[in-house]
Amino acid sequence: MKKLHVALIGNPNVGKTTLFNRLCGVNQKTGNYPGVTVDKKQGKFKHLTHSIEITDLPGFDSIYPKSIDEELVVKYLKNNSGKNLIDKVIFVADGTNIKKNLYLLSQVKDLGYDIVLAINLIDIAKRKGIQIDTNYLSQEFGIHVVQISARKGEGVDELKSALLLDSPESRADDLKYLRPENHAILKDFTEKNNLQNIYKSFLSITQENTLPEVNSKKWKSEEAILRYQFVRKVLDKAIYIDKSLATDLTSKLDSILMHKVGGYLIFLMVLLVIFQSVFSLAAYPMGWIESFFSLLHDTMQSGLAPGAFTSFITEGLIPGIEGVVIFVPQIVILFFFFALLDESGYMNRIIYLMDRVMQKVGMSGKSVVPLISSFACAVPAIMATRTIENKRERLITILVAPLLTCSARLPVYTILIGLLVPNHLLFGFVSVQALVLLGMYLLGVVTSALAAITFKYLIKNQYRSFFITEMPRYLLPSLKNVFFTIWENTKAFIWNAGKIIVAASIILYVLGTNGGEKFKNTEQYVQAKYPGLTQAELAPKISSYELEHSYLGMMGKSIEPAIIPLGYDWKVGIALISSIAAREVFVGTMSIIYSIDSEEDLSIMQKLEKETNSNTGKPTFNFATCISLLLFYAFSLQCMSTIAVTYKETKSLKWTSIQFMYMTGLAYLVSLIAYQILS
């Protein structure tokens, strides 16, 4: 069977992914391009005599790249050599708006590729009264042209067959992008440098200034004009639009959704629906996950022989994995909404509405989506910043995203707020605790805005930030694509955050279950200290004594001098250290440490209320300490996964450390001031 390597390319939002899924089904895998964080999707299918391998490249708008994604595709296309040689290119175009696609198509064609043009969304185009003369396009460009609807699967077999055919001759001028008086210069340069492709040598002149005597900027802008003239000339003949058929639902929707006041109100409602679902809807599956893991924990504990291994499984591994899985419902729901917004075309309207506001704080309209995700978890948020072209805007978004209240902070806040204020009702219906929680959310928003403004003045802008984006028509989202988006992002989260949370939980488990001489002889020490107690009464005292004298306990004690000014003792120190794996671990650790002085079975809240600070003798969780801890958790970067994903996305140790230091520094400083004033 003959092999054929095909690259799938096109502008963004033309249905490339839908077509890729249609062609390969489940026969696909996602990898990474070396050195960058853009996903590389490859798939396979068989057609007649050929086995066809297909690489799905990220959508791009131009041969002159302006984002990481685009740079990658352009590099890939310009250096077509080696074992991944591309035999054919499927260029996907949007049948309802083909002009811009053909512009890019003519550039790719000039790079010397053998292309099959797949005009997608043909069903919608026909409904809009658009008719396309594929024969004419085929002759002008020297390519095969197929009309398809990737959503419905129309024309896909025809497309597969077209891949196996030889391309026709092109009728168009080879050097249509250059003024005739410059032809000789370009040809000369190409021959002298022994370049194979004349357009590549043109790009070398315009992109790298390899021919200094040429005004490369002028060549570039003339290329745009000449190419557009060419494309327009072709389109005039190849496309016929029956105006009477064109229904303009998009314009009508836009006048509502982009209204000066109404547009923002609708966006606010959309946000509310998303938040409401992320928090209340996700609570059900999160409850199931919790019960499942506690069942698993109990089964393992009673089923396996007691010992170090069992304890490692039940106390180290299972809680570690649970710490990852517990976030999956929220992330699935979040990406369900994002996929809907993106697929429907509404996302670009949000970007448009929010651009000005976000620019004021050094970010872009495109930062809105990552920042919304950050309320669930900063990890997918930071991954989602890839769509922001400008490096500074992207960096600022990454740096401030973890300041927004993620869901791992919720259990911590719940406990601390419970200790801080009684659950009174204000005016008979407003819960005081809920008000404080709302205040914490607002605090996150305000701080991230202030931090963004600060970074705006500190970070120099290497590239001029500009914003130009296409507004796609509104479309009914395809369920298949929505499903794929959810799947891809959830997988990425489990992998990126998961391995770190699990690894950190295991390390903390080992540190918490090993220690020096006192740790090893815990039982004797505890029995000597409390002579009259029964075995059952001793058990909780033993576990907390063990924790105190474990390596983890020693670490907690060693940082005590640094945290006394904040109002904490070494026990809180242990909880601070162990919650580096993930913030919500704070709650579990606290409940183990504070089992020490409880005579009867108390809830964690009651235990904490009774606790006295070993340095001051006053209740540990007084007003000042609770406020100080709340502020500490609001600002500090107590999350290994975020640190790892920031490094992965910025590829910079410098910015990863800056993020960690500014957040931790801010947390320390604010908690210190708050405690010192309040105590």
Added chain:
Amino acid sequence: MKLSECHTSFVGVIQEVLESDFDSKLMEYGLIPGANIRVINKAPFQGPVFVSIGSQKIAIRKEEASFITVK
């Protein structure tokens, strides 16, 4: 007149795209001399301008729009 100064529902033709770092980018999006242009919407607070060029709809920031002259 600059595109950035046009009112909503302005209809006209692009006269010139002034030289800048991003002029070729603007032209790739179809903002080239001679193209028919219509201002559909303007985002509040000096936000981006939403225009249609032929069947294509794009949004650009005011700063970029000021490099485009229209008639």
